[in-house]
Amino acid sequence: MRPASNQPTSLYTDHYELTMLQATLHSGAAHRPSVFEAFARRLPDGRRYGVLAGTGRVLAGLEKFRFNDDQLDFLADTNVVNTETIDYLANFKFSGNIYGYAEGEVYFPYSPVLIVEGTFAECCILETYILSVLNHDTAIASAASRMSLAAGQRDCVEMGSRRTHEASAIAAARASVIGGFSATSNLEAGYRYGLKTVGTAAHSFTLVHDSEKDAFTAQIESMGEDTSLLVDTYDVEAGVRAAVEVAGPKLGAIRLDSGDLVEQAHWVRQLLDDLGNTHTRIMVTSDLDEYAISSLRSAPVDAYGVGTRLVTGSGAPTAAMVYKLVSRADDNGEYQSVAKAASGKKSVGGRKFALRQRNSRGVAEAELLGVGQPVDNDGDDRNLLHHFVVDGELADGWTGHDAVTAAAQRHTESIAELPPHAKKLQPGQPVIPTLFIDPHNRG
Amino acid sequence: MRPASNQPTSLYTDHYELTMLQATLHSGAAHRPSVFEAFARRLPDGRRYGVLAGTGRVLAGLEKFRFNDDQLDFLADTNVVNTETIDYLANFKFSGNIYGYAEGEVYFPYSPVLIVEGTFAECCILETYILSVLNHDTAIASAASRMSLAAGQRDCVEMGSRRTHEASAIAAARASVIGGFSATSNLEAGYRYGLKTVGTAAHSFTLVHDSEKDAFTAQIESMGEDTSLLVDTYDVEAGVRAAVEVAGPKLGAIRLDSGDLVEQAHWVRQLLDDLGNTHTRIMVTSDLDEYAISSLRSAPVDAYGVGTRLVTGSGAPTAAMVYKLVSRADDNGEYQSVAKAASGKKSVGGRKFALRQRNSRGVAEAELLGVGQPVDNDGDDRNLLHHFVVDGELADGWTGHDAVTAAAQRHTESIAELPPHAKKLQPGQPVIPTLFIDPHNRG
Incomplete structure (x- = not known):
């Protein structure tokens, strides 16, 4: 691990977050204890599950969510907010609590993947940054998961850097590994x-x-014999023969990047074997996605290099996460559940607690969301919420390289406990239902 | 303009760019004078034109495409490349020439939007970074252009930061303004x-x-009366009445973010007028794209806030730009046109020159691409290539705030000279054909 960039994350923020801060500092509501939750009302069309990613980046970025003098001068010079607000921002450090699903965990509609508790002010101004990270990284991890499941035991390598913003590319590589990819091309x-x-x-x-x-x-x-030669510049057969002639029997791999990959893989494998290169692997690239990978299942391919479709979420480039105020204290310090009431874009007020309900064989059956209080665990269920930030201090183990490795492992385990039809690529409904358990609505 | 980040751009790079550098340093081909071109073989499905963006970011990033000691240590520690290659990178500074289309210019299949000339080594290692920037920014500007054309004289505001990676969001805001948007929410x-x-x-x-x-x-x-109040939290009619009661006749705007926007806009406008707020503007948001904006054309709406669909390219989140070696010198210093020959992914070898052919009324008729030599300008045509980097030195005027303003103006002018059916939202073909003028193939 190298030292992270010192780029502050605090202006990765919508204008209105800071003007709302100003207006609530004026009214006093800025200081009301509040609970915000990040969740998706739906999965992308036809997806059976989603894979959460980005939490580690959110948490690492929280440490850099401070306002320096240059930024404050900018806010003052452009009259985004008033002096009182700038004074607040100058001293800003998040001091609340953050809970949520661990990276690599699967999620479903309304799963409270991140819960942020603090004053309204400190929760509000984190909104844009949190959603940017979660929406991007989750979209990529969710696509990666389907591709790596389609690939089975074969390696998937992330190679999409050139198809997405240069900084997204780094996060996409990270999210892809969480979703089951073995490596990335991104340095x-x-x-x-x-x-x-x-x-x-x-x-x-x-x-x-x-x-x-x-x-x-x-x-x-x-580079040595254990390298990958690209053989389709002129003529694939001549390319394979030249590769073997030059490299000998220990050639690591050849790569095919155009044409009919299924058909080519078969005869190229045969040709390699006939030439004595039975251990030379075949890597394929060229507009792969989970469906193309699935169609290559019977072809003698050893690894998939995936680019465009991975870094654009395979049709779902953003995860539809929103960040909503669900509860806040009144002037007496009593928490009140809140939610938008007008038509459309419904959410459920009240702080959530989350369990993955599992049967006695460990198979997931439902996403149980307790509203306002925890749901009873019958012994087979699994608690989904972790305490990431405790009174402003980041708990250990959720950021850095090891967190990525742990998240990739968690992804594998979380998928394994889903019903088998979770792995189908065909469009379908979420494989388990989301059930709200609201003690106040039970009558 | 504030000081830019010092983040180097040099590791926004695929692993293979540096291993190819190593192997060509070994063979000597690294030093062959070469020409690479960035272009798209096709527009996104159904699009009639594309809008180039990102060049200013590429050029600004070129200045930071250097390798510092931490980065070189990383490359050595992880054995990405050998010592000879690391020595080359330690002294790397691009010393070649870069030509291309100006930001905001429309482009078509095979338009050579960026031409990079230098040694193979220095052109090769820029590939991933150049493509990341151009593919992302061009996708957003192209979507923004269709939306701003659909909106006509009404303001479009970019509000999609939360739906895309936090750094993409900044570039998306910039590209949206190039494509005709008036402002952004991104601080x-x-x-x-x-x-x-x-x-x-x-x-x-x-x-x-x-x-x-x-x-x-x-x-x-x-914030003062000239602000925008969000009126659809509880009940829209009660919200509008409360807004007017509190703010009085000088209320700047109300925002509608859910429900049937067309239907609401009509009766909310009437209600505002009846209450005496004839100057209060109506802004609408909520999953808008060019089609939704078009359907709101007859509704009394004053401004559109666009998020998800804009920052994800309205169905085309990446622009399909590729970066290909089209010419390089041999050992005698003679340039040879080169291109991949095996099936699929065709490109045309040889350095390109580009004119927008226009008729005597100034209407664009074709994209003329001279292969290996310039095409004659008949007097009505417009040269599309600018010289951005001269022997490693950046020409003035292509980066920074003023470059964005100039690009937005250029976008308006470039669209205006296209045939009128360019502005149709329905799926169609590129509005002008791309014609290669190859003196060697004329016979």
């Missing part, structure tokens, strides 16, 4: 999070040399 | 690029107060 993700980085070669590498054989020779001499 | 975009930032209030702001009236009073007292 900054290796630098920042200690992820394993890998690569092959591009067509330009072959084309800059006078011949394919010259290119392969340069790569083998420089 | 970091205001801080970094001098964009105008705006905001209203959230439902949580109303809910944290004891009543809607208390909330409105706080906002009006603190």
Whole structure:
């Protein structure tokens, strides 16, 4: 792990968060103890489960959610907020509590994936940053999970950096590993999070040399035999033969990046075997997604390099997470459940508690959300909420490289306890229902 | 303009860019003069034109594409590349030439939007960073353009920060303004690029107060009458009446964020007028895209706040730009056109020159791409290539706030010269054809 960037996260924020702060400082409501929850009202169309990611980045970024003099000058010069508000921001440090689902955990509609408790002011101004991170990272982890399930025991490698914003790419690599990918091509993700980085070669590498054989020779001499040669610049069969001729029987892998991958994989495998390269692996790339990976299941492919469709969430580039005030104290210090009442965009007021209800064989049956108070655990159920931030202090173990590794492991375990039809790629409903347990509504 | 971040851009890079560097340093091909071009083989499905954005960010980031000791230690520790390569990177500074389309310019399939000339080594290692920026920013600007055209003279405001990665959000705000948006909610975009930032209030702001009236009073007292009140927390009619009662006739705007926006806009406008608030504007938000904006054309709406669909490219979250070696010198210093030859993913070898062919009335008729040499301008045509980087030095005027303003103006002008059916939202073909003019293939 390298030192993280010092870039403050505090202006990754919508204008209105700070003007609401100003108006509540004026009315006094800024200081009301409040509970906000991040959740998604729905999964992307046809998805059977979602995979939470980003919490570790939210928590690491919370430490940098401070306002420096340059930022405060900007807010003053552009009249975004008044002097009283700038004074508040100058001293801002989140002092509340944050609970939530652990990264890698699956989630369902209304799962309270992050619960933020503090004054209205301190919870409110975190909104945009929290949602940006969770919406992006969760979208990528959810897509990665479907792809890695479709790939079974074969490796999936994240190679989509060039198809998304340069900083999103780093987070996408991290989220992909949480969702079951084995490595990434993104070097900054290796630098920042200690992820394993890998690569092959591009067509330009072959084309800059006078011949394919010259290119392969340069790569083998420089990188060793255990490298991946890209064989489809001119003619795939000639490329495979040249690769084996240059590298010999210990060639690590060849990569196919165009044409009909299923058909090519079969005859290329046969050709490699005939040439004696039975251990040379075949990696395929080129607009793969979970469906293409599934269709390659019977083909002799060893690894998938996935780009565009992964970093754009395979049709669902954002996770539809929202961040809502669900409870706040009145002037007597009594908590009141609150929720928008006008038509559309319904949410459920009251602080939530969450259990994954499981049967005696450990199979998930429902997402149980206690409203205002915890739900009884019958012994087979699993508590989903962890206490990440305790009175403003970050608990250990939720950020950094080890947290990514733990989240990837958690993802595997969380998927394993879902009903088997969770793994189907066809459009479907969430595999378990979300049930609100509200003691006040039981009558 | 504030000082930019010092974050180096050099590890926003795929692993293979540096291993290809290593192998070409070994073979000597690293030093071959080369030409790479960024282009898209196609527009997103059904789009009639694309809008280029990101070039200013690429150019600003080029200055920070250097390798510091921490980064070099990382590359050495993880054995990404060998010592010779690390020595090369330690001294790396791009010394070549970069040409391309200006930001805000429309583009079509195969338009050479960025042309990078230098040694193979220096052009190769920029690939991932260049594509990340162009693919993201162009996707957003292209979507923004369709939305702002659908909105006509009405304001469009970018409000999607929470739906995309926190750093993408800043670039998305910038690209949206290039594509015709008037402002953004993103404060970091205001801080970094001098964009105008705006905001209203959230439902949580109303809910944290004891009543809607208390909330409105706080906002009006603190922010003044010329603010936007969110009126759909409890009941829209009661909300509008309370807003007018508290703010009086000078209330700036009300915002509607749920329900049937067309139907509501009509009766809310009538209600505001009846109450004497004829100058109070109506802003609508809630999953807007170009189609929803178009359907609101006949409704009395004054401004659109656009989020999710904008920052996810309205169905096309990445622009399909690729970066290909099209020409390089051989050992005699003679340039050779090069291109991948195997099936699929075709490109055209040879350095390109680009003109927008226009008729005598100034209407665009074709994208003329000269292969290997410029195309004759018949006097009505417009040269599309600018010289951004001259022997490693950045030309003036292409980065910073003023460049965004200029790009937005250029976008307006570039759209205006397209045939009228460019503005149709329905799926269609590119409105002008791309024609390659290759003197060697004319026979």
